[in-house]
Amino acid sequence: MAAVIPPGSKATDCVTKVELSVSCDNLLDMDMLSKSDPLCVLFVCNSGSQWSEIGRTERIMNCLSPKFSKTFVIDYYFEMVQKLKFDVYDIDSDNCSLRDADFLGQMECTLGQVGHLCLLQQLIHHNKCSHNLVFIPDIHLYGIYQAEFECINGKKKQNKKGYKNSGVIMIKQCKIVKDYTFLDYIMGGCQLNFTIAIDFTGSNGDPRSPRSLHYINPQGYNEYLAAIWAVGSVIQDYDSDKMFPAFGFGAQIPPTWQVSHEFPINFNPSNPFCAGIEGVVYAYQQCLPQVKLYGPTNFSPIINHVAQFGHQALQQHTASQYFVLLIITDGVITDMDQTRSAIINASRLPMSIIIVGVGGADFSAMEFLDGDDGILRSATGEAAMRDIVQFVPFRQFQNAGTAALAQSVLAELPDQVTSFFNLFGLKPPSEPNPS
Known part of the structure; x- marks a missing residue:
């Protein structure tokens, strides 16, 4: 008897991804003065009757026959019966909370009912360099391209004589999704655009004093420079022109001496780029006095500044650019609500944020932004689409060297890059050739 291999084990790591597009027709109208504002939630049955939420579509205002833009991507296992449940709600709150929503109806099916998957051919590619065998499946989807199911409200069916349904849910499209790796994107032409933001607030101390975090010792070192070198030396290999915009925040700048939260440290607003990490270091040293x-x-001004470019890149509909913002800071954020909103907006863009905390301050707020302990939400309850913040306190690496610091702060970046582009179905600019 063959052994049963559970999902998530090594034997099933390379599962097929299936993307589901959903629309509804003739939904119940629950609002008095307008039409329902529907949103669809997908659940997958893990074991027994335990349902887990996979994702939600966007809310479509005043529409009884919505065609949702956001799709669901789930793992397909040939050897398993995968039960799906689609719940449709009329959303009345701005934060899209289901607690305040009206339940419209639901339908259950299996992934096998939605579409039949067929493996057309299997190719084995021999890698001459490593002498490894690489399995490359060519997968094709055929059969039911569109499935239609009745949307049933159980209470109405039980209490209302002659009840038929509460509308129709249609799976518009079911297709195989190829998951590209980080190297697929890099080798396919994706550029990592690196931006540096440096904290010039007064809590750092007078740069002329040896006690200041901005004091540059005779060896040409301080914690800000160490963080710039550590992260920049790795990132620069993935940027073809190696021209990095570098900004400061929290300082009074000449000639007006107004406080600025996104000034170029080379004092050239039309060209804030520095040539290589060496250029960033030079501009920083010249800027300090x-x-x-x-x-x-x-934090929010510089996050929103970089997010503008991420938004422009997303309009290209290809995985050609990804933006990495390095913020080096010594203290507590004073615009926390605005920063949370800025991060949540950036979570929908090709962008990641690395925060390095220097000095001995309380960085609990930074760890909160990291989101590793839960989903980051704005003050109004809006949730981040994904975790894009990585925070590391520099003091943990003072005796470990810059390589250890770089490894820690960049550990999550490859997954953040690939998860974003795969989530939006964006391919590398050019298809990388296997070697």
């Missing part, structure tokens, strides 16, 4: 450290510590 020309500004007055002040405050407060606001």
